[in-house]
Amino acid sequence: xxxxxxxxxxxxxxxxxxxxxxxxxxxxxxxxxxxxxxxxxxxxxxxxxxxxxxxxxxxxxxxxxxxxxxxxxxxxxxxxxxxxxxxxxxxxxxxxxxxxxxxxxxxxxxxxxxxxxxxxxxxxxxxxxxxxxxxxxxxxxxxxxxxxxxxxxxxxxxxxxxxxxxxxxxxxxxxxxxxxxxxxxxxxxxxxxxxxxxxxxxxxxxxxxxxxxxxxxxxxxxxxxxxxxxxxxxxxxxxxxxxxxxxxxxxxxxxxxxxxxxxxxxxxxxxxxxxxxxxxxxxxxxxxxxxxxxxxxxxxxxxxxxxxxxxxxx
Amino acid sequence: xxxxxxxxxxxxxxxxxxxxxxxxxxxxxxxxxxxxxxxxxxxxxxxxxxxxxxxxxxxxxxxxxxxxxxxxxxxxxxxxxxxxxxxxxxxxxxxxxxxxxxxxxxxxxxxxxxxxxxxxxxxxxxxxxxxxxxxxxxxxxxxxxxxxxxxxxxxxxxxxxxxxxxxxxxxxxxxxxxxxxxxxxxxxxxxxxxxxxxxxxxxxxxxxxxxxxxxxxxxxxxxxxxxxxxxxxxxxxxxxxxxxxxxxxxxxxxxxxxxxxxxxxxxxxxxxxxxxxxxxxxxxxxxxxxxxxxxxxxxxxxxx
Numbered sequence: 001x002x003x004x005x006x007x008x009x010x011x012x013x014x015x016x017x018x019x020x021x022x023x024x025x026x027x028x029x030x031x032x033x034x035x036x037x038x039x040x041x042x043x044x045x046x047x048x049x050x051x052x053x054x055x056x057x058x059x060x061x062x063x064x065x066x067x068x069x070x071x072x073x074x075x076x077x078x079x080x081x082x083x084x085x086x087x088x089x090x091x092x093x094x095x096x097x098x099x100x101x102x103x104x105x106x107x108x109x110x111x112x113x114x115x116x117x118x119x120x121x122x123x124x125x126x127x128x129x130x131x132x133x134x135x136x137x138x139x140x141x142x143x144x145x146x147x148x149x150x151x152x153x154x155x156x157x158x159x160x161x162x163x164x165x166x167x168x169x170x171x172x173x174x175x176x177x178x179x180x181x182x183x184x185x186x187x188x189x190x191x192x193x194x195x196x197x198x199x200x201x202x203x204x205x206x207x208x209x210x211x212x213x214x215x216x217x218x219x220x221x222x223x224x225x226x227x228x229x230x231x232x233x234x235x236x237x238x239x240x241x242x243x244x245x246x247x248x249x250x251x252x253x254x255x256x257x258x259x260x261x262x263x264x265x266x267x268x269x270x271x272x273x274x275x276x277x278x279x280x281x282x283x284x285x286x287x288x289x290x291x292x293x294x295x296x297x298x299x300x301x302x303x304x305x306x307x308x309x310x311x312x313x314x
Numbered sequence: 315x316x317x318x319x320x321x322x323x324x325x326x327x328x329x330x331x332x333x334x335x336x337x338x339x340x341x342x343x344x345x346x347x348x349x350x351x352x353x354x355x356x357x358x359x360x361x362x363x364x365x366x367x368x369x370x371x372x373x374x375x376x377x378x379x380x381x382x383x384x385x386x387x388x389x390x391x392x393x394x395x396x397x398x399x400x401x402x403x404x405x406x407x408x409x410x411x412x413x414x415x416x417x418x419x420x421x422x423x424x425x426x427x428x429x430x431x432x433x434x435x436x437x438x439x440x441x442x443x444x445x446x447x448x449x450x451x452x453x454x455x456x457x458x459x460x461x462x463x464x465x466x467x468x469x470x471x472x473x474x475x476x477x478x479x480x481x482x483x484x485x486x487x488x489x490x491x492x493x494x495x496x497x498x499x500x501x502x503x504x505x506x507x508x509x510x511x512x513x514x515x516x517x518x519x520x521x522x523x524x525x526x527x528x529x530x531x532x533x534x535x536x537x538x539x540x541x542x543x544x545x546x547x548x549x550x551x552x553x554x555x556x557x558x559x560x561x562x563x564x565x566x567x568x569x570x571x572x573x574x575x576x577x578x579x580x581x582x583x584x585x586x587x588x589x590x591x592x593x594x595x596x597x598x599x600x601x602x603x604x605x606x607x608x609x610x611x612x613x614x615x616x617x618x
Contacts, residue, residue, distance in 0.1 A: 017458050024467070028474045135355075138606070142599035144550050146557050147591040150577055158581060245465040249557060253577070264558055267473055275473065279466050 006298065014291045021283045022072055025276050026065055055079070068276070077277035082269045088277035095259035096281070098168060099251070102258060103243045105174055106181035110239065114186040115229070118193025119220060122228075125198055133190060140187030146249040149180035153253065166255040177254045181246045185239045192235055196228035203227075233297050237290040244282060346535075349611040356607020359600035366597060370420055373413025380410060393585055400585045402575060408589055411567035415590065418568045419549045419597065422479060426486045426548040427541045433487070434494025435537055439530055441495070442502030443521070453499070460492045468551065472560040479562060482555060486548050494540050501533045535612035542605035546598040553594050569594045 052058045055078075056067060071077055077088035121133035153176060157165040164173045200206065201224060209219045247260035255261075259278060266274035340348070351357050374380075385401065393400040399408035441452040468485040475481045505511065506529065514528050555561040556570025569590045576587030 013454070013458060020458065021466075025470060028470050031474060138599060138602050142546065142602050143595045144553055144598070146554065147573060147595060150573075150580060150587060151591070154580055154584070241464075248465075249554065252558070267469060268559060270473075275470075279470065282466055 003298070007295065010291055010294055014287050017287055018280075018284060019069075022069060022280060023065075025279050026068055029272050029276060030061060030064075055081070072280055077280070078273045080271055080274050082266075082271040082274075088273050091262055091274060092259065092277060092281050095257065095262045098256060099244075099247055099258035099260055102174060102177055102181065102247060102251070102256065103240070105178035106243050106246075107185070107239070109178055110182040110185040110189060110243075113182075114189025115193050115225075115232070117186070117190040119197060119225070121190065121194040122197035122201060123216070123220065125201075130194075134194070137187040137190040140183045140190075143183065145180050145184060145246045146253060148183055149177070149250050149253045152176045152180055166253075168254075168256045168258075173254075177250050177256060181243055181250050184246065185242055188235060188239070188242075189232055192232050193228060196231055197224060200224050200228045230297070230300060233293060233300060237286070237293040240289045241286050244286065346608075346611040350607055353607040353610065356603050356611075359603040359607070362596065362600045363604065366416055366600075367420065370413055370416035373416070374410055377407060377410045379407035399589045400583070402572070402586055403579065406565075406567075408572070408586065411572060412569075412589055412593055414567040415569040415572060416593065416597075418479065418562060418566070419552060419594070422482055422486075422552045423545040423548040423601075426483050426490060427544040429483070429487045430490040430494050430544055431537060431541050433491040434540075435498050435530060435533070437491065438495035438498030439502050439525055439533070442499040443506055443525055443529060445506075449499075453496075456492045456495055459489055464489045465551070465554075468555065469558075469560060472555060477555075477560055477563055482552055482561060486551055490544065490548070494537070494544070497536055497540055498530075498533050501536060502529055505529050505532055539605055539609045539612060542601055542608055546601040546605075549594070549598055549601070 049058070056064060059067075075089070077092070080086045080088060080091065083091075117133045117136065121130040121137075124130050153165060156163045156176060163176055164170075167173055206219060206223060209223055214222075244260070247258060248264050249260075250256070251258045251261040252264055259281070262274065263278045263282075265271075266278065350360075385406075399412060402408060402411070437452065437456070441449045444452075467488060468482075471485040471488070472481055475484075506524075511524060511528060514524055519527070552561055552568065553570030553573065556568045557574040559574065561570050562568045572590035573587055573594065576583075576590060579586050
């Protein structure tokens with residue numbers, strides 16, 4: 001019963017937030033003076049009229065608003081203003097898979113190396129490996145991904161010529177972009193893992209395992225890791241969001257035909273339907289992942305069920 | 315039987331000092347400062363930041379150039395005696411532009427963090443102390459606002475309101491205060507159960523007096539730590555937006571726009587990217603290290 005209640009509450013928040021984003025996007029873009037057809041050259045009145053009628057811009061705003069909401073609900077996002085004959089749906093279905101592959105690679109890299117670095121730091125606490133790992137983590141947080149990306153591109157592609165400079169298609173072309181995307185989340189995961197593992201390592205059951213003579217590697221993988229990764233799971237949602245926004249610049253720098261690059265071009269082009277569509281797509285992906293992470297966390301940690309939600313929220 | 319007084323020998327004067335409390339009593343902040351100074355990385359970063367602030371104020375006056383003056387015959391010059399960090403594609407002095415960029419980055423970072431702090435502390439403290447339904451509603455509202463994808467909102471606002479520093483700061487504070495509010499609320503929830511609050515209440519202190527006089531000062535440690543960690547995030551956002559062409563506009567120099575311009579010339583004039591990139595990274599690194607150092611120094615559990 002508590003579980004159903006919990007899911008219901010979270011789902012309600014999810015839907016309401018999505019509605020909020022949709023409305024916010026709509027009204028913000030409506031409040032800009034001018035429309036997508038205002039150009040430097042004078043266009044005959046009739047043409048503008050028929051274009052507005054074609055895109056449904058001549059109707060009163062509340063009808064446009066409901067049509068827009070209906071379009072989102074049925075996932076029919078309308079035509080692009082700038083690229084004739086292309087719909088926003090097409091743009092998303094072309095760009096999203098590329099961004100998804102890139103994001104997934106970065107995510108896997110970040111999780112594997114983040115957890116490894118964090119564990120090493122926690123086990124060798126306050127000794128040399130710890131300092132090295134943690135300094136690496138702070139640097140990872142402090143170097144913006146667009147700088148890291150250009151640096152990697154300059155060093156590995158231009159100076160050494162080992163990896164391709166840009167474009168998309170083969171695995172080698174995805175190495176540099178996914179490394180530059182994964183640096184920040186990797187550093188975050190490493191810090192989180194270390195923080196939790198340091199506490200877990202002091203628990204009694206770890207002492208028991210040690211006194212049984214279990215080798216350190218087994219203690220960590222069998223007993224410690226599971227408990228120290230719980231909070232890392234909660235970080236997965238903001239992690240996805242970081243990778244996603246990071247992909248805007250990384251895709252621009254490496255010339256990758258993903259959704260992030262499209263989003264940036266649509267902003268500079270003022271292609272409003274694309275901006276609205278991609279914002280909605282991103283928001284729904286992100287918020288759904290937050291929702292799923294909440295669910296996963298609920299199932300993973302049995303302790304959560306014992307305390308009422310409101311108390312565990314603090 | 316002896317009198318009780320005879321059983322005791324009067325203490326000689328020379329032993330009296332043993333009774334004295336030999337420790338100098340240290341206040342919480344003095345102790346934190348001592349511990350902060352021991353952390354060499356954090357202390358070094360603090361000094362770097364102080365130098366950066368100093369140079370952001372004085373730097374533009376040291377050089378003989380202004381940030382907008384162009385030398386078209388001296389384009390893309392290497393770092394030299396005349397142009398310490400070289401020049402860009404319009405022959406503008408990068409050294410001067412770096413310090414103007416520092417002004418913008420620091421201004422954006424510090425004001426965003428400050429506004430976040432004001433809103434977040436009062437919102438969080440009010441919500442935490444009120445408790446019950448008020449708390450529930452206020453925190454749900456924060457949850458919903460927090461679930462909006464932050465950078466998307468920022469970008470949307472930039473598109474609508476037009477690029478510029480006030481827009482950047484506003485855009486960053488719309489969702490930025492929530493983190494602060496959550497941290498403060500969590501602390502208030504613990505603090506309000508303590509006896510000194512009960513004592514204050516029984517002496518007749520009202521809601522606002524307890525909030526402002528007794529509770530908020532006690533959250534100051536984590537508030538300052540959170541603030542120092544908000545500043546690099548704000549600096550990053552400004553650089554990120556400027557890099558995408560959504561931030562401050564030419565001819566104003568910002569580290570983000572300078573890095574973006576330098577990117578196209580990376581192959582032949584790497585110093586045009588190097589200096590802004592190095593300053594963004596070093597500044598963010600220093601703020602993060604100072605923030606980490608403060609967190610350790612202000613954590614009473616680590617007090618020795």
